[in-house]
Amino acid sequence: MASHAADARSQHTGVLSSGSTDATRAIGRRLGTAAQPGSLLALSGPLGAGKTQVAKGVAEGLGVTTVVNSPTFVLMNEHPGRLRLFHIDAYRLDDPEEAIAAGLIDDRQAAGVTVVEWADRLDGYLPADRLEMELVPDGEASERRTLLWRATGPNAAHLSEALEA
Numbered sequence: 001m002a003s004h005a006a007d008a009r010s011q012h013t014g015v016l017s018s019g020s021t022d023a024t025r026a027i028g029r030r031l032g033t034a035a036q037p038g039s040l041l042a043l044s045g046p047l048g049a050g051k052t053q054v055a056k057g058v059a060e061g062l063g064v065t066t067v068v069n070s071p072t073f074v075l076m077n078e079h080p081g082r083l084r085l086f087h088i089d090a091y092r093l094d095d096p097e098e099a100i101a102a103g104l105i106d107d108r109q110a111a112g113v114t115v116v117e118w119a120d121r122l123d124g125y126l127p128a129d130r131l132e133m134e135l136v137p138d139g140e141a142s143e144r145r146t147l148l149w150r151a152t153g154p155n156a157a158h159l160s161e162a163l164e165a
């Protein structure tokens with residue numbers, strides 16, 4: 001009989017527990033190292049969950065040397081690396097449709113790697129093949145986070161495999 005772990009692998013879903021900022025970054029780094037052209041990481045989870053830490057890790061894995069912070073005044077930051085990193089924060093997005101029309105998701109992202117924070121606010125507008133990852137904090141006083149993910153296409157499945165390895 002197949003184990004639950006084998007089931008998760010075949011469905012490209014998974015779960016990891018992080019006990020520190022560094023551990024969350026390291027998970028991002030694994031994603032950045034495995035990322036291919038067109039890789040899309042759709043992050044969700046509450047304020048302070050660690051989405052930007054994952055993005056920083058992805059940047060490290062891509063060899064990005066510029067500083068990755070949440071794009072506060074713009075919706076998207078770009079960073080050169082092994083592949084170009086597009087870092088989107090949809091938190092302040094009022095109108096997803098308008099943002100998409102204005103080029104928030106553009107053709108160049110197919111050749112680079114895109115990380116979206118508050119991806120749930122772009123629900124229905126993101127490319128179909130993506131790694132959806134939710135960060136669930138354990139509680140106010142805890143540094144523990146549960147990271148749950150699901151791949152929705154072949155490019156994302158490759159990222160999922162990198163986390164399972």
Ligand SMILES: Nc1ncnc2c1ncn2[C@@H]1O[C@H](COP(=O)(O)OP(=O)(O)OP(=O)(O)O)[C@@H](O)[C@H]1O
Pocket residue numbers: 018019020021022023024025045046047048049050051052053054070091117142143144145
């Ligand atoms: N296990 C952990 N993983 C990630 N961050 C952690 C962890 N434990 C503590 N932290 C701290 O929690 C904070 C996470 O902040 P971060 O900006 O990454 O969150 P965010 O999800 O991007 O929030 P926002 O929605 O405001 O963009 C950081 O100060 C980080 O040091």
Ligand SMILES: [Mg+2]
Pocket residue numbers: 051052070117
């Ligand atoms: Mg953030």
